[in-house]
Amino acid sequence: MESQFARQRNDAQLLFNLITELACFEKEERSVKVTASDLRDQMQQENPPFECAIAESDGKPAGFALYFYAYSTWEGKQTLYLEDLYVSARFRGTGLVRS
Numbered sequence: 001m002e003s004q005f006a007r008q009r010n011d012a013q014l015l016f017n018l019i020t021e022l023a024c025f026e027k028e029e030r031s032v033k034v035t036a037s038d039l040r041d042q043m044q045q046e047n048p049p050f051e052c053a054i055a056e057s058d059g060k061p062a063g064f065a066l067y068f069y070a071y072s073t074w075e076g077k078q079t080l081y082l083e084d085l086y087v088s089a090r091f092r093g094t095g096l097v098r099s
Contacts, residue, residue, distance in 0.1 A: 012039040013053075015054065015066075018088070049068060050068045051068065062091040065085045066082075074085055
């Protein structure tokens with residue numbers, strides 16, 4: 001298993017495909033409003049609104065983690081908010097997330 005940070009413009013379509021797959025898994029396909037073009041534009045901003053790691057297995061996309069940083073007023077420090085953690089069905093049970 002390998003992971004890579006998705007920050008290149010060509011990663012936007014891959015990320016969009018994984019987001020769509022997650023939405024289908026959740027039976028919420030119609031809820032996806034973002035487009036690959038939106039993601040591409042956001043990923044290229046000086047301060048992108050999110051970060052993303054894409055997991056790969058044998059060079060094939062296997063899942064993703066999408067997160068962003070927030071601030072905890074109680075803790076007085078920056079925190080990480082994990083928005084989505086998704087593993088494609090064919091890679092579940094393979095130990096991908098543990099790697």
